[in-house]
Amino acid sequence: MAPTETTTAERFRRFAEVEARGYSPLYDEWCTGVSDDDDILSRLDTLPPHRRQPVLFLGAARFVGVPLGDYSAFRSFVLAEWPSVRAVMESRTTQTNEAGRCAVLLPLLASISAEEGRPLALIEVGASAGACLFPDRYAYAYTPGPVLEPASGSPVPPLECAVSGDAPLPARLPEVIWRAGIDLNPLDARNEDDVRWLEALIWPEHAFRAERLRAALGVVRADPPLLVRGDLNEHIEPLVRRAPRDAVVVVFHSAVLAYLDQAGRNRFAGTMLGLAADRTRPVHWLSHEGHRTLTGVPGAMQPVPGERDGLFVLQHNGRSVARTGPHGQSIAWLPALPSVPIAW
Structure with missing residues (x-):
């Protein structure tokens, strides 16, 4: 060794x-x-x-x-x-499909849609069964902050999220017109064994997360997203090209990069930064990963003294914007950091 x-x-x-x-x-x-x-x-x-x-x-x-x-x-x-x-x-692989993570993604998703003046086309890398592809179908309870709910209501209990810092919490949910995902082994919300595996990945004391999972999978079953089987580095650019041209594309992932070697991370980061910089069509990249997974990212490598080491880092186009609970239970918005080239 x-x-x-x-x-x-x-x-x-x-x-x-x-x-x-x-x-x-x-x-x-x-x-x-x-x-x-x-x-x-x-x-x-x-x-x-x-x-x-x-x-x-x-x-x-x-x-x-x-x-x-x-x-x-x-x-x-x-x-x-x-x-x-x-x-x-x-x-099997760890494919925790935690809808609660939508609570920490939502502020950026809403901001991106508002700034671009377009509805969203979502692509999740490491999509599992696709439960995180429906941020517009869930209710949210931010503390402190607003309570948000779809106009038609949501079968999923409100996603609760503790907030600190100057997070850009939205006043309304964004519109999503297209959703797709990539996974080496997509799970089927209609398959009993796949659902049982997802339930087995929920930590034993977290009965509220099990309840949330079952409700979120009901949302997925009612409107199945496009799930592509394969390697993220091979499929991400073709999938971006399939998204509707009148939407802003947001590619996002949570707890995925740890399963890639450094060469795979470098390739993916290079692809995403290139897509985000190409203004022939709007593409944004949201990364929600453990800080130990990241290399050369300003403000992301070390936890704040006294802070849980297990917090995740939320990034927008390679810039660290918040530290979050890994299951979406908290978001701590970071002060604006200087723009520094990222060495992946």
């Missing part, structure tokens, strides 16, 4: 301490236990590094039927059912 490579034990310990602590006590306990458990770690280490992600492992155990008990019960189940857990980890 290279000296800088993170061990599986370190990955699980960091997930417990940074991601789960204070947000999911059960996942904190389970991942802390895994980080010191040679029997579990030795099994995980038989998988390729990209298949040892804590969220993938936890979701697979949930999908197979692990009881929501203490670490001892979790450990016994995983050891007894390891072949089944491993099979899920080998065949």
